[in-house]
């Protein structure tokens with residue numbers, strides 16, 4: 069049966085519960101541990117930094133389904149359900165027998181999937197009676213999403229924005245300010261750790277890890293503030309499961325079973341959310357899918373990183389998370405996919421990767437933008453540079469089907485739009501885009517900063 073260009077769900081079909089992958093994992097992801105004692109962090113130790121309810125979700129490895137609060141569902145209804153699209157014109161352009169679908173998360177003002185978790189986190193912070201939240205933003209998508217969510221629930225929002233983005237992405241910065249958020253270039257003089265990093269490396273372009281250190285410090289030193297994070301954590305993957313649950317409901321309507329599911333990975337939240345119900349079926353032994361995480365060769369956490377306990381930030385003030393990491397001091401070259409420049413990876417996805425449940429590939433920037441423009445011309449949507457990594461991998465899989473003659477069903481996550489990222493497209497269009505693939509020696513510098521944790525593998 070032919071499927072329509074868009075598979076829309078009704079508001080009633082938005083899931084009422086998030087799905088927690090961890091409940092079905094036989095080998096649970098390693099817990100966050102204290103850098104001092106190497107013991108798993110408790111509720112009491114985590115709540116000075118994070119909101120209470122979010123800590124409960126972070127520590128919950130066993131509850132498979134968690135109710136989405138009514139207020140969050142109400143907010144979701146402003147821009148969800150998001151459509152699943154059939155890429156008919158892209159298929160034709162590629163001459164592939166493969167059937168290509170994508171789940172489009174860019175149809176809200178912030179332009180990405182990050183709003184799905186931002187509203188949940190802002191809601192729990194408000195419910196706890198907090199005054200405000202602090203966070204970091206790399207490319208700016210998380211900061212814009214969080215400022216929208218905070219404006220909606222009535223919460224103050226302080227965003228530390230990685231310096232190179234703060235200077236390059238003035239439109240994102242101004243969207244945040246328009247929603248009432250306070251945006252600070254990181255490293256800044258507003259925090260002790262920022263001052264220290266500036267003294268050591270005055271010309272730094274900043275990094276996500278550094279901005280995280282500043283945001284955590286700003287949260288714990290101000291009354292009524294907590295820190296929130298837009299990716300990596302288990303709670304974020306939980307909230308993002310709305311993407312995969314909607315995708316599955318939509319595809320099931322037409323009896324479509326994906327062979328391959330693809331998503332780009334920075335900290336792993338959009339991919340983790342997209343694959344959630346499918347990975348659940350795999351873990352329960354009900355079905356098999358190829359699940360492919362796509363990362364840039366300039367920041368290859370999965371494909372060249374070490375599976376170790378490491379700090380989540382450059383300042384080494386956060387808990388240790390076990391993950392595929394390039395070392396918290398690794399600063400990738402200024403690549404255009406800002407959201408994929410994080411040194412680590414979700415602990416959930418890391419465990420799934422170590423167990424061989426998911427695959428990972430690294431791709432170079434220029435071919436990624438070739439696929440992005442091909443996709444834009446065929447399908448009309450201009451992908452975010454991050455999402456373009458998933459587009460590219462889907463194109464490669466579709467071309468492999470052309471060679472083998474197999475009509476596989478490929479589903480990928482189009483996590484956002486690129487309208488605020490036009491310098492990336494400008495560089496590509498001018499033919500001046502390059503890419504720095506780190507050498508083994510360069511990676512060794514980052515690895516040297518990974519702490520020694522005895523029970524580590």
Ligand SMILES: *Cc1c(COP(=O)(O)O)cnc(C)c1O
Pocket residue numbers: 179180181182209210298299300332333334335336337338339407408452454455483484485
């Ligand atoms: C932030 C971002 C990403 C990367 O983050 P994940 O947590 O890995 O999803 C990918 N795509 C877009 C559009 C983003 O804004």
